[in-house]
Amino acid sequence: MKSSVSVTKKEKKGIRGEWSRFVKNFPLTFLALPGIIVLFIFNYIPLYGLILPFKNYRFNLGFWNSPWVGFTNFKFLFTGQTILNATRNTVVYNLIFIFLGTALSILLALMLFELKKRSVKVYQTIIFLPYFVSWVVAAFIFRALLDMDYGILNKFLVAIGKEPVMWYNDPKYWPIILILANFWKGLGYSSVIYYASLMGINKEYFEAAKIDGAGKFVQIWYISVPLIKPIIIITILLNVGRIFYGDFGLFYNVPLNSSLLLSTTDVIDTFVYRSLIDLGDIGMASAAGFYQSVVGFILVILSNYIVKKIDSEYVLF
DSSP: OHHHHHHHHHHHHHHHHHHHHHHHTHHHHHHHHHHHHHHIIIIIGGGGGGGGGGBOOBTTTHHHHSOBOTTHHHHHHTTSSHHHHHHHHHHHHHHIIIIIHHHHHHHHHHHHHTSOHHHHHHHHHHHHGGGGSOHHHHHHHHHHHHOTTTOHHHHHHHHTTOOOOOTTTOGGGHHHHHHHHHHHHHHHHHHHHHHHHHHTSOHHHHHHHHHTTOOHHHHIIIIIHHHTHHHHHHHHHHHHTTTTOOOHHHHHHTTTTOGGGHHHHOOHHHHHHHIIIIIOOHHHHHHHHHHHHHHHHHHHHHHHHHHHHHOGGGOOO
16 A cells, blocks of 8 residues: 555656656747647648558549558559669669768868868858759759750760760760769758868867877878767768658759650659659559658668667767
C-alpha cells in the first residue's frame, strides 16, 4: 500500500514538473507554433495517403472506395527495366553529388577563408548567384549553349572545323552535363555552410600553429578540416537520407524532357511524374514514392548506426 502511494506521489510530482516546464517554455513554444502547424499540415496529415500504393485508385470511386490490390502496384513497378534504370541513375548521380560535391564545397570554402573580407564578399556573391536561378531559366541557358543550330558550343565547333554535336539526341554526353550543371548551381550555397563553420574557429589555433612553423596546408589539414568535421558528417548523413530523391528541376528541365536521353537522365522523380502524366497510374506512381521514402529512411538509420559505431559524437540521433 505504501509503495503504491509513493508511486502516485512520484507520478504527481513528475506531472507537475512537466507542466511547470511547459509553462516556463510556453513563449518559445508559441513562437514555434506557426512552424509546428505547417509541419503538421504538410507532413502528418498526408500520412493517410500511405495506403494509396496498395490500392487501384479510381477517380469515380474515390480514395477510400477504390479496390485494395495489395502489392500488385509494386510487382508491376519492378517488372520492367525502367524503374531499375531510374534507381541506378538516382543513386549514382547522388553519390557523385554528395561526395565529390562535398569535397569541392569544402575546397571552395577553404579558398574563401584565405581571402580578405572585401574579396570574399565579391567572390561569394558571384558563386552564390546561380543558386537563385531556377532550373527553368537554367534550361534556357544550357539550350543557348547546346542547341544544334544556334548553340554557342556548336558555333565554336564549326568555327574550328569540327562537326556540330546533337547534344539533345545523344545520351552519352549528359552525365557530365548534369553533374556540371548541379555543381554550377549548388556549390556556392553549400560552400557558404562550410565557410560559416570555418569562421567560427578560434583564431588562436592558427596563431599557435604559425608560431610552431606550420604552413597553410598543415593548418588546413590539422586545424580547419578536423574542426568542421561535425558539420561535414551531419551534412553527408542528411544527404544520404535523400539519396533516392533526384532534383526534379535538374533532371527534367535541363535535358528538356527528351525521350532520347532517358537512359542517362531519368531518375525516380521524373519516372513518377511521367507515370502520372503519361499513364495516369496514380497507384504505381504512389508505389514509387513509397519505395523512395522507405529506402531513404533505412539509409538514414543505417548511416547513423555506422557513424555511431565509428564515433558517437557525430551522430544525428
